[in-house]
Amino acid sequence: MTELIPKIKDWVNLGVVPVIGLLIFSSLLIFLPESTIQDVGLEALSKEYKVHIGLVFLFSIAFLVAYSLNAIWSVFLGTWLREKASLYFLKKEAxxxxxxxxxxxxxxxxxxxxxxxxxxxxxxxxxxxxxxxxxxxxxxxxxxxxxxxxxxxxxxxxxxxxxxxxxxx
Missing domain, CATH: 1.10.10 (Arc Repressor Mutant, subunit A)
Incomplete structure (x- = not known):
């Protein structure tokens, strides 16, 4: 478990675009029909690393949801709250x-x-x-x-x- 934490930190530092790519790739490996996976030659990879691919898929979704919520919070709610708090303290100073x-x-x-x-x-x-x-x-x-x-x-x-x-x- 201790060696997993630095890897998660590396994932977070990747940014959004690579995580979207990993989400698309892992979802294709999970949801495409087996015949299509065989045709592109990824059957062995899909079977051997199925658990890992599932974890990548779930982590990608969690990361993108958290990233989206953080962006919404920062842009809309965070700005609004900062303005309200600032105005509260300015009025208090008055x-x-x-x-x-x-x-x-x-x-x-x-x-x-x-x-x-x-x-x-x-x-x-x-x-x-x-x-x-x-x-x-x-x-x-x-x-x-x-x-x-x-x-x-x-x-x-x-x-x-x-x-x-x-x-x-």
Whole structure:
């Protein structure tokens, strides 16, 4: 059994295409009529390794089902869950804003604007950008001395803070 585990690892590292080939080959050897197997000269191979061919067939199916479920999970459910979890934690952070952060975000909500020119020298601006409340929308600043750049409030923050303006008080 211990020598079987490295072989299974090698199988997994093969990828999908060779496993599909093995599935097709093993299913042909299992399900083709014996006369056809005799005609192609694989009768001895089919009889001698019948158990092994069956194991290859079953493992190939199991591998492809697991691979498909993993792909579905990663693409659809995994992305959806990551977005939901991320949004949950971002909303939780909205409840722990400092007074300076509240004042800055209040400018977006009270002025009913989704973008403002803000200074990159301001630590509050950089903190809100890092925490994904705002995003810099351009690389050309409006004022070289103050290093003002256009920033936009993230859509989730706009929606959440407009629904819960008490968070900014």
């Amino acid at each position: 409840n722990d804003l400092t007074e300076e952060e509240k004042e800055l975000l209040k400018g977006f909500v009270e002025n009913r604007t989704r973008s403002m020119n803000l200074s990159m020298k301001n630590g509050v601006v950089l903190g809100l950008e890092k925490r994904q409340f705002i995003i810099r929308t351009g690389n050309l600043g409006t004022d070289a001395l103050s290093m003002s750049f256009p920033y936009a409030i993230q859509p989730w923050a706009w929606e959440y803070l407009n629904k819960h303006p008490e968070l900014l008080e």
